[in-house]
Amino acid sequence: MIRINNRDEMEWEEGLTVSVLLERMRFSFPHIIVTIDGKVVPRDEYETHLIPDGANVRVIHLIAGG
Amino acid sequence: MNAQGSRRVLAEFAYEVPPVERGYTGQTLYVNLSDNTIAARPVTDEMKEKFTGGRGFGLWLLWHGVRDNTKWNDPENEIVISSGPCGGTTQYPGSGKSLVVSISPLTDIPIDSNVGGHFGPLLKFAGWDALELQGKAERDVIVIVDGQNGRITVEEAPDVPVDTHLIGHWLIEQMAEKEEDRYFMSVVSSGQGAEHTRIGCLNFSFYDRRRKAPRFKQAGRGGIGTVLRDKRVKAIVVKSPPVRGDSNHPADPERIARAGMRLHKEIHDYDDQQNRMRRRGTSYLVGIMNDYDLLPVHNFRYGSHPDAVKIDGDVWQSRFSQGLPDGCWYGCTMACSHAVDGYTVRTGPYKGQKVIVDGPEYETIAGVGSNCGIFDPDDILEINFYCDTYGLDTISFGTLTAFVMECYEAGVLDKEKTGGLELRFGNAGAAIEMLHQMARGEGFGRIAGQGIRRMKEHFVREFGADPQFLQDIGMEAKGLEYSEYVSKESLAQQGGYGLTNKGPQHDEAWLIFMDMVSNLLPTFEDKAEALHYFPMFRTWFGLCGFCKLPWNDIVPPDNAYTDEPAKIPEHVRNYVELFSGVTGREITAEDLITMSERVYNFQRVFNIRLGKGLREHDAVPYRSQGPVTVEEYRSRAERYDKQLRELLGLDPEKMTTEEKVAALRKHREAQYQKLIDAVYERRGWTRNGVPTLETLKRLGIDYPEVVAVVQKHL
Numbered sequence: 091m092i093r094i095n096n097r098d099e100m101e102w103e104e105g106l107t108v109s110v111l112l113e114r115m116r117f118s119f120p121h122i123i124v125t126i127d128g129k130v131v132p133r134d135e136y137e138t139h140l141i142p143d144g145a146n147v148r149v150i151h152l153i154a155g156g
Numbered sequence: 157m158n159a160q161g162s163r164r165v166l167a168e169f170a171y172e173v174p175p176v177e178r179g180y181t182g183q184t185l186y187v188n189l190s191d192n193t194i195a196a197r198p199v200t201d202e203m204k205e206k207f208t209g210g211r212g213f214g215l216w217l218l219w220h221g222v223r224d225n226t227k228w229n230d231p232e233n234e235i236v237i238s239s240g241p242c243g244g245t246t247q248y249p250g251s252g253k254s255l256v257v258s259i260s261p262l263t264d265i266p267i268d269s270n271v272g273g274h275f276g277p278l279l280k281f282a283g284w285d286a287l288e289l290q291g292k293a294e295r296d297v298i299v300i301v302d303g304q305n306g307r308i309t310v311e312e313a314p315d316v317p318v319d320t321h322l323i324g325h326w327l328i329e330q331m332a333e334k335e336e337d338r339y340f341m342s343v344v345s346s347g348q349g350a351e352h353t354r355i356g357c358l359n360f361s362f363y364d365r366r367r368k369a370p371r372f373k374q375a376g377r378g379g380i381g382t383v384l385r386d387k388r389v390k391a392i393v394v395k396s397p398p399v400r401g402d403s404n405h406p407a408d409p410e411r412i413a414r415a416g417m418r419l420h421k422e423i424h425d426y427d428d429q430q431n432r433m434r435r436r437g438t439s440y441l442v443g444i445m446n447d448y449d450l451l452p453v454h455n456f457r458y459g460s461h462p463d464a465v466k467i468d469g470d471v472w473q474s475r476f477s478q479g480l481p482d483g484c485w486y487g488c489t490m491a492c493s494h495a496v497d498g499y500t501v502r503t504g505p506y507k508g509q510k511v512i513v514d515g516p517e518y519e520t521i522a523g524v525g526s527n528c529g530i531f532d533p534d535d536i537l538e539i540n541f542y543c544d545t546y547g548l549d550t551i552s553f554g555t556l557t558a559f560v561m562e563c564y565e566a567g568v569l570d571k572e573k574t575g576g577l578e579l580r581f582g583n584a585g586a587a588i589e590m591l592h593q594m595a596r597g598e599g600f601g602r603i604a605g606q607g608i609r610r611m612k613e614h615f616v617r618e619f620g621a622d623p624q625f626l627q628d629i630g631m632e633a634k635g636l637e638y639s640e641y642v643s644k645e646s647l648a649q650q651g652g653y654g655l656t657n658k659g660p661q662h663d664e665a666w667l668i669f670m671d672m673v674s675n676l677l678p679t680f681e682d683k684a685e686a687l688h689y690f691p692m693f694r695t696w697f698g699l700c701g702f703c704k705l706p707w708n709d710i711v712p713p714d715n716a717y718t719d720e721p722a723k724i725p726e727h728v729r730n731y732v733e734l735f736s737g738v739t740g741r742e743i744t745a746e747d748l749i750t751m752s753e754r755v756y757n758f759q760r761v762f763n764i765r766l767g768k769g770l771r772e773h774d775a776v777p778y779r780s781q782g783p784v785t786v787e788e789y790r791s792r793a794e795r796y797d798k799q800l801r802e803l804l805g806l807d808p809e810k811m812t813t814e815e816k817v818a819a820l821r822k823h824r825e826a827q828y829q830k831l832i833d834a835v836y837e838r839r840g841w842t843r844n845g846v847p848t849l850e851t852l853k854r855l856g857i858d859y860p861e862v863v864a865v866v867q868k869h870l
Contacts, residue, residue: 095673095675096678097675116447117447118443118444119444119669120429120431121430121431121708121711123715123721149674150722151669152669152708152724153666153667153670153722
């Protein structure tokens with residue numbers, strides 16, 4: 091199990107990457123910051139960066155709106 | 157039509173065009189249309205220090221122009237246009253905005269509307285920090301500010317057309333003596349729709365050198381176009397001397413240039429990976445909002461729709477002409493003011509004409525599109541074109557049309573009551589016909605054009621409609637129609653709409669992602685802090701002449717590693733540099749918030765002075781807070797049932813849907829009241845929403861006339 095934004099929970103699975111997580115959550119907004127256990131994941135590592143079981147993941151969306 | 161033959165000078169004023177010094181000319185232009193007075197008035201140091209410019213100047217001048225009981229259509233109501241000290245900067249993207257202030261026909265309190273186009277900066281370079289228009293002309297007039305020759309005129313103009321795409325072209329063609337004149341002219345106009353409704357907008361032109369035609373940006377909110385036409389003004393024209401990189405005569409051009417270079421490089425390097433503003437403009441938001449269940453669908457009942465893909469950013473990217481420098485002010489490399497060229501109008505008086513449609517922006521697509529169940533891009537373009545040229549606000553039009561459509565489907569309205577218009581969701585033809593009726597001042601369009609608040613009263617009085625139902629589904633607050641985001645799942649955004657000075661427009665605070673998605677505002681104190689900081693920060697743009705978009709529609713690559721990434725700290729530093737670089741006045745990021753607080757609190761007191769501005773006026777319709785109907789609840793039952801279980805300890809299995817709707821409503825309405833308490837406390841207001849004397853003193857706006865207003869409520 092992983093925790094997302096200190097609120098939601100999601101079943102963990104082997105090989106879970108940041109990209110897969112974003113797709114599952116339908117987080118399509120481009121201005122986001124992803125941290126895993128407090129450490130920022132660079133954008134160019136989303137495809138490959140593995141999320142460990144029990145991780146605390148933050149997906150911070152910056153402000154949008156016209 | 158002969159330009160000179162159809163115009164007759166009614167009043168004239170000669171002046172010497174002063175140099176702009178550190179972003180200010182030091183004078184404002186006063187024009188009274190009732191007695192044709194034209195005068196120059198000084199800009200005092202007090203005005204600059206306390207009110208900065210733009211919206212601040214507008215509110216200050218309006219305050220002194222009106223009485224406690226002035227209504228929107230009284231002669232003493234004013235339209236004030238001002239850019240701000242940084243307006244007209246060409247080195248930093250998004251530095252050409254104008255702010256317009258007036259008493260609104262929709263809300264009966266001051267409205268502020270921010271707009272691109274060239275008028276505000278050119279007005280300054282023609283010698284004026286603000287234009288203050290008061291009185292009413294006897295017959296239709298145009299007001300001309302000629303900064304090339306130092307001459308102001310008020311001219312009778314009976315033969316000049318009213319609708320914007322005609323009058324804008326006509327005036328520029330007639331008044332430009334040489335090609336270059338077109339570049340440094342701007343026209344403010346409205347249209348015939350503004351004459352018969354309360355949702356009239358102003359169009360601000362900028363000359364597009366590549367297309368060799370004027371384009372238009374809209375000061376849409378609050379019905380200022382209606383005020384313009386009530387004053388019998390067809391257009392305001394400004395001609396300025398040529399704009400140069402140092403036209404503001406800034407204190408330190410190097411500081412401005414350095415900030416500009418940083419942002420130009422960011423846009424160049426990262427826009428294609430981020431929001432693609434240069435290709436799609438704000439239309440990119442359609443798909444995003446749909447993904448997060450935030451796109452208004454069928455009068456804000458739902459937040460997504462399978463057909464949204466037909467009107468998302470990719471569709472508009474294919475319709476917008478690409479490769480053109482679509483900035484609405486010189487030097488803006490974000491260049492998001494896109495247009496559809498060669499659109500053939502399908503209906504109405506301009507059927508068959510090939511026109512440029514400016515936009516559509518996200519708000520228009522969501523408002524007249526998904527919110528009305530309309531998913532054909534051509535229908536959206538047709539409505540966009542006619543709203544603009546008729547001088548109607550696309551946001552109010554979209555939201556009120558969605559309201560009408562829900563009333564129709566709920567049986568409040570029928571064909572007999574609408575004069576034959578079958579105003580169901582998705583019926584674009586009926587919506588377009590209603591739009592033409594608004595322009596002609598006929599039929600059901602005339603009723604709808606009064607806005608949702610007045611329609612509610614009309615439907616109850618004339619049709620026996622249930623007032624509670626209309627109150628729940630009518631998406632207006634303070635009399636202004638909501639802009640186009642679903643706020644049900646974000647308490648902070650419910651406050652972002654409800655706890656505004658002017659009414660529910662997102663340009664004060666857009667907190668949905670911070671609150672609903674990122675869970676960065678878990679407590680009432682967190683929400684209150686955000687509802688203090690962000691409205692103040694965004695108010696500051698409107699004091700100085702800046703556009704909001706370059707603040708956060710592009711972000712530096714290292715923004716993720718900063719302490720407060722939501723604020724985009726590097727860009728905040730840029731703004732501090734820009735302001736100090738232009739004015740020579742050293743400020744900090746904290747000062748920027750205080751500057752806004754002065755104007756924001758002054759505006760709140762202005763509302764109170766006019767009989768509004770208290771807690772009761774910050775009420776919102778329940779549709780903005782949660783599901784009104786059983787159908788709405790069932791559409792997101794899993795989400796709502798979970799909340800009943802986890803937040804309220806209820807067992808949804810043992811409840812009817814009606815009981816569940818009622819339980820959720822009781823909870824959410826109580827949460828909103830707690831939010832109000834927290835926000836008022838953070839802002840330094842009483843529990844009734846009145847700025848305290850301590851707050852006014854801290855901000856240095858404890859003028860006797862301001863104190864006198866609040867003391868009645870303390």
